[in-house]
Amino acid sequence: xxxxxxxxxNGQLGSELQQLAPLYAGFEFLFTDYAELPIDDEKAVFAFxxxxxxxxxxxxxxxxxxxxxxxxxxxxxxxxxxxxxxxAKAAAENGARFxxxxxxxxxxxxxxxxxxxxxxxxxxxxxxxxxxxxxxLAVAYAPNAIIIRTAxxxxxxxxxxxxxxxxxxxxxxxLSVVNDQFxxxxxxxxxxxAILDIIVILDQQPNVDQFGxxxxxxxxxxxxxxxxxxxxxxLSGSKCKIHPIPTTAYPTPARRPAYSVLSKDKIRSVFGxxxxxxxxxxxxCLLQLQQLLA
Numbered sequence: 001x002x003x004x005x006x007x008x009x010n011g012q013l014g015s016e017l018q019q020l021a022p023l024y025a026g027f028e029f030l031f032t033d034y035a036e037l038p039i040d041d042e043k044a045v046f047a048f049x050x051x052x053x054x055x056x057x058x059x060x061x062x063x064x065x066x067x068x069x070x071x072x073x074x075x076x077x078x079x080x081x082x083x084x085x086x087x088a089k090a091a092a093e094n095g096a097r098f099x100x101x102x103x104x105x106x107x108x109x110x111x112x113x114x115x116x117x118x119x120x121x122x123x124x125x126x127x128x129x130x131x132x133x134x135x136x137l138a139v140a141y142a143p144n145a146i147i148i149r150t151a152x153x154x155x156x157x158x159x160x161x162x163x164x165x166x167x168x169x170x171x172x173x174x175l176s177v178v179n180d181q182f183x184x185x186x187x188x189x190x191x192x193x194a195i196l197d198i199i200v201i202l203d204q205q206p207n208v209d210q211f212g213x214x215x216x217x218x219x220x221x222x223x224x225x226x227x228x229x230x231x232x233x234x235l236s237g238s239k240c241k242i243h244p245i246p247t248t249a250y251p252t253p254a255r256r257p258a259y260s261v262l263s264k265d266k267i268r269s270v271f272g273x274x275x276x277x278x279x280x281x282x283x284x285c286l287l288q289l290q291q292l293l294a
Contacts, residue, residue, distance in 0.1 A: 004199065005030045005054035005096070007039055007087065008061030013101065015157035016192035017058065024196050026203075030054060034061075039083040049090040056199055057091045059084060059100045062131070066105070067253040069127040080130035085137035092142040097202060099195060102214075104151035104183065106132045109257025116263045117149075117214040125254035135214070144212035148195065148267075151218050151260050152228075155188035156288040161225070165232045166289070169240040179226035179244035183260040184218040187281035189288070191217055194273045201271055211270065216262035219278035231279060235286055 004024075008014045009031030021029045030052060038044050039061055049057075063069060063079035084100060091098040105128035106121040123129045138145045154160035168175055194217055202211060223231075226244040233240055247256070267273045 001026070001028045002055035002203065003028045003030055003052060005032065005049075005052065005057045007032055007037060007057070007059050009033050011060055011062075012153055012155040012158035012160060012188045013060040013192055016155055016188040017060070017196070019189070020192050020196055024200070027056075027199070039087060040078050042086045045083075045086045045090045046093075049094040049096065053094060054091075054096050056097045056099065056202075057087060058195060059087055059098070062101065063127075066125065066127045066256075069130065070125060070253040073126050073130075076126055076130045077133065080127070081133035081137060084134035085141055088138045088141035088145055091145075097199075098138060098142040098145040099199070100134065100138045100145060100147045101191075102135050102147050102149045103128065103131045104149060104257060104260035104262060106135065106149065107257055107260060109181075109259050111259050111261075114261045114263035115216070117216055117266055124257065127254060144209040146198065146212060147214045148191070149214065149216050149262060150186045150191055151262055152183050152185040153188050153191070154185060154285065156285055156292055157188075161185075161228065162232055162282070162285060163289075165229050166236060166238075169233055169236070169238040172240060174241040174243065175229065176243045176245045176250070177226045177229040178247050178250055179224045180246050181256055181258055181260075182222055182224050183257075184221055184262060185223070185228060185278045185282065186218040187276075187278075187285050189284070190219060190276055190281055194267070194271075197273060198271050215267040215270070216264055217267050217273070217275070218262050218264065219281045220264070220275045221278040222261050223278065228282075231282060232286075235279075235283060 010033045063076045069076040108122040154162040
């Protein structure tokens with residue numbers, strides 16, 4: 001039975017992959033976090049790959065503290081850049097297919113229409129720069145790697161915008177949320193299913209190298225963070241008042257892309273992946289949260 005190694009196995013995406021794993025009975029899953037696999041230790045990474053011999057490696061591990069990265073640059077680069085190189089090199093040398101998760105933050109937000117995989121990259125801050133470095137190292141060491149850029153990820157697990165909004169709405173009567181940054185949310189459960197469905201397709205192909213490259217994935221639709229917050233409020237039944245504000249009224253150490261809507265045309269056409277309207281996925285996540293809290 002072929003093994004799928006998942007790094008960052010306890011994060012948002014890793015947790016969703018854990019939930020889906022039983023549905024993909026043809027594979028054995030290895031979920032790791034730093035304790036089981038210190039991805040910043042090159043020797044440990046190579047030893048793990050030689051011992052476990054996975055057929056696929058899904059790298060969900062990442063340094064995602066966007067603002068903290070501005071002052072914690074070395075750690076952000078170690079996790080998002082250097083360590084990705086170790087994983088990609090170990091995967092390639094052991095015959096494993098490397099699947100790496102990247103971000104919309106590699107773009108500068110100047111686009112005015114959905115961003116394709118060929119759009120020139122231009123990160124605004126350290127987080128985006130380190131994630132771009134990870135992409136570059138992944139391709140350098142594992143030319144057939146699949147890189148999936150995503151955006152605005154949330155889940156019933158981990159820390160994210162949806163859970164933060166629900167908490168704040170329970171604590172406050174009013175909130176202010178920026179309304180001039182636009183994108184498409186991504187429910188981690190949907191992304192997890194897309195990744196596993198891609199692996200099933202790769203596993204059935206005699207010449208899988210042809211599928212290497214960069215792909216974009218998110219849910220469908222274009223909204224602002226304010227729109228997202230209003231939907232969370234309305235669907236959860238909260239009475240909290242939400243006020244739209246410009247980005248200038250909420251300064252942060254790291255600049256955010258003003259527009260990061262990703263085009264999903266390539267992942268749809270190459271792999272036949274179905275993308276889901278963002279509000280449908282938000283409803284599913286809120287239901288999952290209710291079940292976890294019950």
